[in-house]
Amino acid sequence: MTRNSSTPCRVTVCRGCCCGDPRKIPGVDHAGQIPRLRAALGDSARVRASDCLDVCDQANVVVVQPSAAGRAAGGRPVWLGLVNDDDALDDIAAWIRAGGPGLAEPPGVLDLYAFTVSRRVRAALDD
Numbered sequence: 720m721t722r723n724s725s726t727p728c729r730v731t732v733c734r735g736c737c738c739g740d741p742r743k744i745p746g747v748d749h750a751g752q753i754p755r756l757r758a759a760l761g762d763s764a765r766v767r768a769s770d771c772l773d774v775c776d777q778a779n780v781v782v783v784q785p786s787a788a789g790r791a792a793g794g795r796p797v798w799l800g801l802v803n804d805d806d807a808l809d810d811i812a813a814w815i816r817a818g819g820p821g822l823a824e825p826p827g828v829l830d831l832y833a834f835t836v837s838r839r840v841r842a843a844l845d846d
Contacts, residue, residue, distance in 0.1 A: 759809070794819065
């Protein structure tokens with residue numbers, strides 16, 4: 720697939736078996752996470768929900784895929800887990816608005832959320 724150089728970041732929010740489940744993670748506005756990200760990002764990124772991404776021990780999971788320009792600059796998808804508070808969503812949105820993977824350094828606090836997934840899991844989401 721050929722991408723236009725203006726193609727924005729893409730954000731995938733897991734909403735499978737564990738992510739988004741108030742029984743597993745009580746006290747989180749799971750239903751509000753996606754609309755909140757969409758509002759905070761505007762045209763900076765496309766936000767979508769996904770079925771289970773198979774990393775349930777990291778619920779709630781958010782994957783930030785670079786924009787076309789970010790990918791051309793060497794950016795790769797960044798997997799963030801345990802995204803269960805509004806401050807994390809704010810930090811993610813600010814990073815993406817600044818350019819996201821390949822174009823902007825993420826706030827240091829996002830290092831606490833970043834994790835590496837297996838090739839099998841990663842392949843299910845990659846282009």
